[in-house]
Amino acid sequence: MDLVMMAENDPPVCKIMDYGKHVFESKKQKAAQRKRAKRTQIKEMKFRPGTEEGDYQVKLRNLVRFLENGDKAKVTLRYRGREMAHQEIGMELLKRVEADLAELGMSSSFRKWKADS
Known part of the structure; x- marks a missing residue:
């Protein structure tokens, strides 16, 4: 003792x-x-400027699930070839994603360029 x-x-x-x-x-x-202790992970969802409505809804549903589980989500917009000439379409898509997820969280950073070849 x-x-x-x-x-x-x-x-x-x-x-x-x-x-x-x-x-x-x-x-x-x-x-x-x-x-x-819960370790938060950064989950990534990749979009293209030509993402159709059905694919958009599936990806948005996955983003909602990530955020509800307490993970951080990263949205990446990939341009290929001639899509670089129409960057405004991609920016509209990112603003739409941000508006759809506004009640679940806020965006901490916005618009970092990374071009695919």
């Missing part, structure tokens, strides 16, 4: 207990807290 100081108050709070057991229990408790 050991005298273990539990808190540094005035007067200090101490217990007579087995110190090895105390260390084991505290490690076990910290491991359980780490296991319960």
Whole structure:
């Protein structure tokens, strides 16, 4: 048996207990807290400027599911070839996605260019 100081108050709070057991229990408790902690992931959904309505609804439904589960969502707009000439179509699509998801979350950053070849 050991005298273990539990808190540094005035007067200090101490217990007579087995110190090895105390260390084991505290490690076990910290491991359980780490296991319960939810790690947020960044989920990505890729759109193209020519994304049709049915595909848009499926992707939007997946984005809603990601956000409701507590994950972060990243929306990527990919241009290919001549689609780069009509970037305003893509920007309208991104604004539409942002408006449809407005009640679930807010956008933290907007419009980073990455061109596919």
